[in-house]
Amino acid sequence: MSAAPEKPLLAVLNGQRQTVAPKWMMRQAGRYLPEYRALRADKGGFLELVYDSMAAAEVTVQPLARFGTGPDGLQAAILFSDILIVPYAMGQKLWFEAGEGPRLAPILAENGIETLIPDWSRYDAIYETVRLVKARLAPETTFLGFAGSPWTIATYMVAGQGSRDQATARRLAYADPERFQRIIDAIIDATVPYLIGQIDAGVDAVQLFDSWAGTLSPTQFERWVIAPNREIVNRLKAARPDVPIIGFPKGAGSKLVNYARETGVDAVGLDETIDPVWANDHLPAGIPVQGNLDPLALIAGEQILDEAIDRILAAFPDRPHIFNLGHGIVQDTPITHVEQMLKRAGGQK
Numbered sequence: 001m002s003a004a005p006e007k008p009l010l011a012v013l014n015g016q017r018q019t020v021a022p023k024w025m026m027r028q029a030g031r032y033l034p035e036y037r038a039l040r041a042d043k044g045g046f047l048e049l050v051y052d053s054m055a056a057a058e059v060t061v062q063p064l065a066r067f068g069t070g071p072d073g074l075q076a077a078i079l080f081s082d083i084l085i086v087p088y089a090m091g092q093k094l095w096f097e098a099g100e101g102p103r104l105a106p107i108l109a110e111n112g113i114e115t116l117i118p119d120w121s122r123y124d125a126i127y128e129t130v131r132l133v134k135a136r137l138a139p140e141t142t143f144l145g146f147a148g149s150p151w152t153i154a155t156y157m158v159a160g161q162g163s164r165d166q167a168t169a170r171r172l173a174y175a176d177p178e179r180f181q182r183i184i185d186a187i188i189d190a191t192v193p194y195l196i197g198q199i200d201a202g203v204d205a206v207q208l209f210d211s212w213a214g215t216l217s218p219t220q221f222e223r224w225v226i227a228p229n230r231e232i233v234n235r236l237k238a239a240r241p242d243v244p245i246i247g248f249p250k251g252a253g254s255k256l257v258n259y260a261r262e263t264g265v266d267a268v269g270l271d272e273t274i275d276p277v278w279a280n281d282h283l284p285a286g287i288p289v290q291g292n293l294d295p296l297a298l299i300a301g302e303q304i305l306d307e308a309i310d311r312i313l314a315a316f317p318d319r320p321h322i323f324n325l326g327h328g329i330v331q332d333t334p335i336t337h338v339e340q341m342l343k344r345a346g347g348q349k
Contacts, residue, residue: 009075009142009322010204012288013244013267017320020347021313022075024144025338027328028063029080032335035062046082046096051125056080057132067338069141072346076142077133079198081126083148083209087157089123090190091116100161107160109168112179113186123194127201134202145203147195149210149249150187150228157183166215173224184228192235199240207246207269208232214251221255226262233264246290250327257282272326276315288320293341295330301337309344 009022030036036059043049050056059080067073084102088094092104106115130145137143151169158180159168173180195206213225233245248269249259260268260283270279270291279289297308312323323345329338 006140007075007142007204008140010244012320012322013142013205013246015266015286015288015320017318020071021316021321021323021345022142023323023342023345024074024076024078024142025063025325025329026078028074028078029059029061030329031331032329032333032338033062033066035066047094050081050085053125053128053132056125056129057136060129060133061136064137064141066335067342069138072343074342075140076144077137078144078207079126079130079133079146079203081129081146083146083153083211084156085122085126086147086153086187086190086194089118089120089194090157090186091118092157102156102161104156104160108154108158108183109160109172113183118190120193123197126194127197130198130201130203142205143203144205144207144246145195145198146207146209147191149208149213149225149247150184150191150232151216151224152210152212153187153191154180154183154224155212157187166212170215170220173220177223180224184224188228188231188235192232192239195232195236196239199243203243205244205246205266206236207248208265210247210249210252212251213249214253218255221252222258225249225252225255226259229259229263229265237264248290254282257284260284260287267320267322269324270326274326276312280315280319283319286319288322289316290322290324292324292326295325295327295333298325298337298341299330299333301334301340305337305340306344309341313345 008018012018040049043055060077064074064077084094087104094104096102155166155169158172210225244266246267247263247265250271252259267288267290270289272292272294274292293308297305
């Protein structure tokens with residue numbers, strides 16, 4: 001596909017390097033913004049906010065309204081939603097405990113995937129959010145949809161909550177790989193139509209978040225990260241061949257090379273632990289990359305931030321590059337530091 005010239009970030013995803021790297025931030029619509037906190041307080045809870053399409057659309061465009069969409073602003077909007085909408089639609093109950101994060105039930109460590117009763121109408125509000133946002137975006141702004149990758153989603157479904165080492169899911173994957181494969185396959189079957197629905201509602205590209213990929217051994221990484229993501233990419237490319245796909249396997253380290261070669265994604269996200277010079281030297285030639293400023297360097301600000309930005313930009317002299325964080329922006333990030341970052345990455349010294 002030949003990207004529209006007025007969408008610089010979409011052009012990068014299609015392999016066209018830009019003189020100034022386009023920018024967006026993971027979790028750019030969220031808790032560091034006072035306007036977000038006010039709207040969430042008004043709605044009463046996270047899930048209530050996600051399922052109010054008008055409010056979710058407002059959250060999605062808040063950072064664009066604050067920081068702008070020009071060279072010193074953001075070149076993409078990312079849908080405000082949550083990766084756990086997929087298991088919610090697959091039939092698990094979903095709620096958020098204050099200060100502790102999401103919870104799912106029944107947990108699949110103790111129950112079979114076949115016991116869940118899907119409710120695919122739970123995708124409908126997300127599609128409506130996409131349509132509302134699309135109508136509000138400037139022509140130069142790329143609109144990104146997303147979903148969690150199967151391994152990461154499975155870790156929540158099996159344990160009922162997040163954990164630092166994903167031990168419950170890893171134990172099940174080793175002890176009963178056939179049962180775990182059925183869970184992964186069901187997630188794939190639920191994710192592909194969800195992403196197609198986002199695309200048909202108006203997103204320009206999608207990102208697959210594998211937030212917990214870093215805890216797997218190489219052989220387990222091949223089976224539970226590379227293979228499922230390759231299947232999703234193959235099905236999406238068959239259905240919507242012109243839509244770019246970003247893969248973000250956080251914590252993959254050197255396994256990122258095989259991920260980039262074998263999954264078929266159009267671009268790869270780099271977390272903050274990846275040396276960008278190493279990435280440029282070892283990743284397949286020409287594949288676009290995204291990243292990878294440490295979110296804590298953004299909190300530090302001043303000279304430390306400027307130097308970190310400059311190192312990342314210098315690491316990709318010829319490769320198509322989207323400037324981003326190595327993970328989500330942290331809640332206590334000063335807004336002035338975001339402004340500093342956007343100006344510096346936009347070419348202002």
